[in-house]
Amino acid sequence: MENNEVAKIPVWRLIGESGRKIEDVVARESPLTIFLNNQELVTLLCSPKDLGYLAIGFLFSEGLVGSKAEIKKVMVDQPRGVARVETEGADALADELVFKRFITSGCGRGASFYSAADVQNQVRVESQTQISTEQVHTLMKEFIRHSEVFKTTGGVHSAALCDTKSILVFNEDIGRHNAIDKIFGECLLEAIPTDGRLIITSGRISSEILLKVAKRNLPILISKSAPTDLGVKLADDLGITLLGFVRGKRINVYTNDWRIVNDGR
């Protein structure tokens, strides 16, 4: 674990009436301002690591970058919290379009994606990938082992790209959206295939997460946490197998359960 992602602070720890001053470790939170073709786009608050992956993953999730070929340059100034991305076809990206997207849907507090063109245009995931319950539990154990910053601070979300056997790409961030965007940014920049693979996340599954996953054509989404009804509906519509509350020996399979190989059906 890089020191950069955590900070030491003094804390007064009370247990019942008895207290002592100790040094504790918390997750760091830093701003990242993304410039796309010299236009300031957004400032995210994030864990100060892999900022280039975050910038690219964010732009991909927002539909502002479609492929690696479009990316001409990624410059990250980590100390100043700035990422500058240059893409091909910058002229085609009218100011108004960017503004409109960010106001109606880019705001991570919520988006109206599912009612917008994004969903209607989203192709169903047709991958034939299957996974056994045992493989799910093995991956989740591995995922929890990887989650160093969470274990130290309790203050971050984790995400991972896997095949059915092991974790291929892993990241953590104070934001659950950021953690997934970092994964996809790394996949895009390092040409790591996502088709037919799986995503594991520590976070709750809302509609926005489902759309991110569908955009990368991933057939299976696994979470330690709960989904929303809209998350379940989108998973169903988009052909994604959604697993929630994967804890201990338990799995909730919400949608497209034909991808789960299990004798106890």
Next chain:
Amino acid sequence: MENNEVAKIPVWRLIGESGRKIEDVVARESPLTIFLNNQELVTLLCSPKDLGYLAIGFLFSEGLVGSKAEIKKVMVDQPRGVARVETEGADALADELVFKRFITSGCGRGASFYSAADVQNQVRVESQTQISTEQVHTLMKEFIRHSEVFKTTGGVHSAALCDTKSILVFNEDIGRHNAIDKIFGECLLEAIPTDGRLIITSGRISSEILLKVAKRNLPILISKSAPTDLGVKLADDLGITLLGFVRGKRINVYTNDWRIVNDGR
């Protein structure tokens, strides 16, 4: 609990290799599009309850509404997920200002608030309110008892306004920001004082949450979860007593600990 906040869905529950099809309950997720003086501002994804409170709380947190006196009308169309707010002095609110705010800071994925005028202009909370560790634990127990939707679905965040003795306003939402905005929206519309009172939240404490709390002049912020380093720094700077990881008999006091009455110091 209103049925409106949860949905029943079929789920295949696996425990080890043994599975059965059951009906499970998940949190509902719905869009709320906010119009301010007939201008479409943002679409939030939220729990479909208290949408008027959410709209007003959001506008207050974003600095677009300052007091109850400014609000001329709040119209909520719950089935269509629309809230229309009319305020005094609408003309003063230039389009550009709104756009700028939403792009640089309104996006709940992160904000650059703390480096902006918002923080510099934020007055320190000077309230002399104090609370004992026993009162903290009593409030947290009460808070957890209130969290009905969380207990049923595991998929929402809770927030509450309290005095040192009891919970005064409580809400739940799929978004941790929304839950707090609903509290503040209710306080504003129902003229419930917040000065010198406390906020409890189930969610992690990032810089944005601190700023929301400071804007309402609340001296004490209590969370079940972890803070970030920037959250701690802001709490320190803004004169707010920040308590995290309040679980069982444990409390972490991060800042301004003179408001905690305890013999074990």
